[in-house]
Amino acid sequence: MYRKTYVEIDEQILENNVKKIIKKYNQYQYYIGVVKNNAYHHGIKIINTLIEAGVNYLAxxxxxxxxxxxxxxxxxxVLILEPIPLEYIDDCVNNNITITVENKDYVSNLCKIKLIAQLKVHIKIDSGMNRLGLKDKKEVQEIYELLKKTKNIxxxxxxxxxxxxxxxxFYYDKQIARFKELIEGIDLTEIPIVHVDRSLTLVKHEKLDFTTGVRMGIVMFGFNGSSKWGTGLKAKxxxxxxxxxIKKHHISPTILENDLQVKPAFKMYSHVLALRKVSKDEVVGYNASYKVKxxxxxxxxxxxxxxxxTKDFKYVFIKNNRYEIVADSSDMLMVLVDEKVKINDKVEIIGDNITIQEVCQRLGKNSYQLFNLIQNRVVRVYKNKDECIEVKY
Ligand SMILES: Cc1ncc(COP(=O)(O)O)c(C=O)c1O
Structure with missing residues (x-):
């Protein structure tokens, strides 16, 4: 590593997270690890750790x-969650990649292709989000029948x-009801993987009896969605x-708090590159944006x-203390420190002291968005048992 600014991914934590999830929610046959966007920016390399821990499908x-x-x-x-152009179907067949279908014309054209070997297909139903999926019951039935009778599908x-x-x-209940309605004519026992829940619905609701799989994203990366209500008058x-x-809208029971002890495996560190003394009334950074008090x-x-x-992260953590970021630029942050800080000291930008939750709250973002913020130019260092590997994406 030439520039000592890096994201550290603790694969032991990821492994423990997955094991804990599977142990607690143990009624599924298919644990689908959602690893889109370079595994939520953790780096796709981590899939083998997830698989060793029990993930048996990826999306x-x-x-x-x-x-x-x-x-x-x-x-x-591997399931692709978005439909892909039909011209690439052979690449899927050749690489054991499963496709999503969500449109009748697409399926009609797919079924006309002479496939060189078996292609695995999942039907996507739009139960109310209006992003992808079939929302017409007749079409669901037609597609189901067409797919069932097509050779090599x-x-x-x-x-x-x-x-x-x-x-x-009440959207959860509405979507489940709509899903059931749209698939009424389908014999689910003939379809091995029925998957509806994602991380937060997994931890907040009882298992849906007709599902055999669950898609897990952010929960594997350390977020259990547990919401504490507190004890004060306001909380009550x-x-x-x-x-x-809940009573008024007949909302089904939800599980607000849980004891799933998953932890973030994504930490970010740097070091003190330069240090200077500044006097009262000097200024720091572009546009002289900070005046020394x-x-x-x-x-x-x-x-x-x-x-x-950016400086909106507000603090970094060095040698047991928080220090304020007072100015930023494309490649460097300027931090107001004291005499305890020395050149080359390790700087925590995200970690056990400056937590992801804290930074998210400050930036008004969720953890998905925060992972996305951290660019690929930052080297990823993978910690696994005794091993440490650097990867540049
Ligand atoms: C279709 C689909 N399934 C599952 C997931 C995983 O969601 P989560 O990270 O909330 O588990 C996503 C994430 O964006 C998704 O788009």
């Missing part, structure tokens, strides 16, 4: 991502995507209001908005 967004998976694992089945799965976790709303009032809403020190950290980090 990605595109054929490019599926082929990337194949560089690391030849055997694990194996209808392996059927699924939908839930737009909310169904905690303070909120709870009362919620209960009234009293004599002190500025530490320069080789990490900036080209890496995805």
């Amino acid at each position: 990605v967004s595109s054929l490019e991502e599926a082929l990337e998976v194949r560089k690391y694992n030849r055997d694990i089945p 194996f209808l392996e799965g059927i699924y939908t995507h839930l737009m909310t976790s169904g905690v303070n709303d 009032l909120r709870m009362l209001k919620r209960n009234r809403f 009293e004599d002190g020190y500025i530490a320069t950290i080789p990490c900036g908005y080209a890496d995805g980090v």
